[in-house]
Amino acid sequence: MQQHASTQQNYGDDPLAVRDSEKYQEEYIEGFVDKWDELIDWDGRSKAEGEFFIQKLRERGAKKVLDVATGTGYHSVQLLEAGFEVTSADGNPVMLAKAFENARKRGHILRTIHADWRWLNQNVHDLYDAVICLGNSFTHLHEEADRRKTLAEFYATLKHDGVLILDQRNYDALLDHQVQPTHNYYYCGDSVRAEPEHVDESLARFKYSFGDGSTYHLNMFPLRKAYVQRLMQEVGFQRVDTYGDFQETYREAEPDFFIHLAEKAYLGGNG
Structure with a gap:
């Protein structure tokens, strides 16, 4: 346990001016991390997701997976x-410690790596069938150069026929129509509210309110779906398929989340 872990988030005098890729590492303070599992609700999330990710990985014959945004360990477990x-990798040591503890309670020992995505391959010295980056984590990168570098690092740690699975909140709906998220899928905790407090083209500030009256914030970059798809292809991924809330064809006009499956395998010929 860290002796001097911060007990309060600090966004300074002008929280809307904080648009920095490193900020998340200090904003996931111990109190927030301890409550994160209330926000997710592992059982509720399991029902909502079903075996979507497990099926997609099995369809591709994947066996060896790098979870680059482990958080509190839900998907790793x-x-x-x-x-x-x-x-299991994460840029926040408090999250990694919580993930390790959660896995141990369920009878597993996580193999963990503390790593910044932008220099992932300095710490990860192996190749994987799949890289997963889930929980709306990619949104923490505020600079385009950081996003490109990170996707290139993910690409480099994949085997020649590997797949990247990356999810994101449907920011298009927030930016264009001010549609409030429904939270039917990702954040299933009953006593928690996660709502946008401010949204513009380069910042989405979310407020997380818990049953005990405590509140926390995260400043994130509102990624547009088409932008993420284009970046993936520009760094070398050959094909990108996008799903809405775990459905291949989504009937709802505005799914809460998009899930991108980016294939590294070279398709050749018609590209």
């Missing part, structure tokens, strides 16, 4: 229990 070989 799900994949371990489904029989995958998993390595």
